[in-house]
Amino acid sequence: xxxYSNNPIIEPxxxxxxxxxxxxxxxxxxxGAIKFNDKILLMLRVQNRARETYFxxxxxxxxxxxxxxxEYIKWEGLEKVNEKIYxxxxxxxxxxxxxxxxxxxxxxxxGCFLGLGKTDDFKKFEFLGIVSEEDNRNGVLFPEKVNGKxxxxxxxxxxxxxxxxxTGSEIWLSESNDLLNWKPFxxxxxxxxxxxxxxxxxxPPPVKTAKGWLCIYHGIxxxxxxxxxxxxMLLNLKDPFKLIARGRFNILEPRELYETVGQVxxxxxxxGIIVDEFDDNGFAILESSVKLYYGAxxxxxxxxxxxxxxxxxxxYE
Ligand code: BMA
Numbered sequence: 001x002x003x004y005s006n007n008p009i010i011e012p013x014x015x016x017x018x019x020x021x022x023x024x025x026x027x028x029x030x031x032g033a034i035k036f037n038d039k040i041l042l043m044l045r046v047q048n049r050a051r052e053t054y055f056x057x058x059x060x061x062x063x064x065x066x067x068x069x070x071e072y073i074k075w076e077g078l079e080k081v082n083e084k085i086y087x088x089x090x091x092x093x094x095x096x097x098x099x100x101x102x103x104x105x106x107x108x109x110x111g112c113f114l115g116l117g118k119t120d121d122f123k124k125f126e127f128l129g130i131v132s133e134e135d136n137r138n139g140v141l142f143p144e145k146v147n148g149k150x151x152x153x154x155x156x157x158x159x160x161x162x163x164x165x166x167t168g169s170e171i172w173l174s175e176s177n178d179l180l181n182w183k184p185f186x187x188x189x190x191x192x193x194x195x196x197x198x199x200x201x202x203x204p205p206p207v208k209t210a211k212g213w214l215c216i217y218h219g220i221x222x223x224x225x226x227x228x229x230x231x232x233m234l235l236n237l238k239d240p241f242k243l244i245a246r247g248r249f250n251i252l253e254p255r256e257l258y259e260t261v262g263q264v265x266x267x268x269x270x271x272g273i274i275v276d277e278f279d280d281n282g283f284a285i286l287e288s289s290v291k292l293y294y295g296a297x298x299x300x301x302x303x304x305x306x307x308x309x310x311x312x313x314x315x316y317e
Contacts, residue, residue: 001251001252006064007296008300009302010042010058011300015056016070027046027047027262027298029045031058031091033093033293034093036059036100040062041059044056045295046072055088055091056068057069078127081106081108083110085106085107087107090105090269091104091271092104092140092141093272094141099119099120101116101117102117108130113136114130114139129180131179134156138154143205144208150175150178153188154202155201168199169190170190171200172186188241189217189246196221196231196253197219197231199222200219201217210286214312216231217230218269225265226266227253230252230253231251231314232246232247245316254296263297267296269298275289276288289306290307290308
């Protein structure tokens with residue numbers, strides 16, 4: 001992928017003070033992205049100096065210069081969780097029908113689970129519920145039902161890193177009839193030990209192309225310190241549990257200073273994708289440009305650019 005030349009596009013200093021909770025923000029990263037009313041919207045993950053997490057909306061005409069809201073998102077219905085909530089983070093936004101769904105990780109007292117919210121105007125946000133039974137992260141909804149079921153990629157957390165978080169080495173496809181109750185259906189891919197993607201997790205929502213569902217995921221190489229990178233895979237359109245191709249090489253890795261030095265070094269973490277053009281049947285056009293939004297070092301947001309065609313080719317390399 002090609003980095004935008006003026007990366008990072010959003011930094012902590014761009015976050016307005018939202019007194020009394022956010023003053024002189026520490027970091028802004030791992031944003032959800034979606035097109036809405038001809039604008040590109042990002043849902044920013046912002047951390048303050050208390051290391052508390054907030055979601056803040058940002059909007060742009062060109063996907064580069066963003067205007068950041070001066071209030072943070074308040075989820076209606078979050079009070080129905082009767083357990084201490086520490087953080088909601090890493091939102092992924094998917095449009096299904098006329099609704100916009102946001103799936104995010106929730107650190108609560110009993111572990112890390114997937115939460116689901118929705119909005120139709122990006123002004124009012126409703127929390128729908130906790131939607132994973134087991135510890136899980138990186139939940140990403142498909143933009144339409146397939147074979148009569150809602151689908152998502154997710155990443156059960158089953159690997160305990162020494163001195164680190166509970167993480168995972170498998171991306172699964174789960175299915176649901178109502179978006180609230182989910183059943184793991186099939187494992188899609190496993191981490192490749194010794195290579196760039198030993199631990200893995202889904203990235204932005206899958207993109208429908210004539211060649212299959214194009215999915216960007218993150219992979220972690222377990223060195224002295226973990227290195228977070230991004231890669232691609234292609235899933236069968238009608239049976240998305242069937243892997244068609246998976247790239248050997250990563251498509252983005254920490255190289256620039258803002259990707260190597262920061263709160264958490266050596267992290268690029270893709271969470272938002274904007275595809276410019278779709279055909280009348282809802283397939284991304286091969287020549288269409290793709291904007292990938294990613295968190296870098298858990299500190300700033302970067303933008304990287306490619307095309308659908310190039311990303312599909314990378315799946316086969
Ligand atoms: C992962 C997630 C991400 C984070 C990354 C690097 O486990 O928690 O939110 O960006 O680690 O710290």
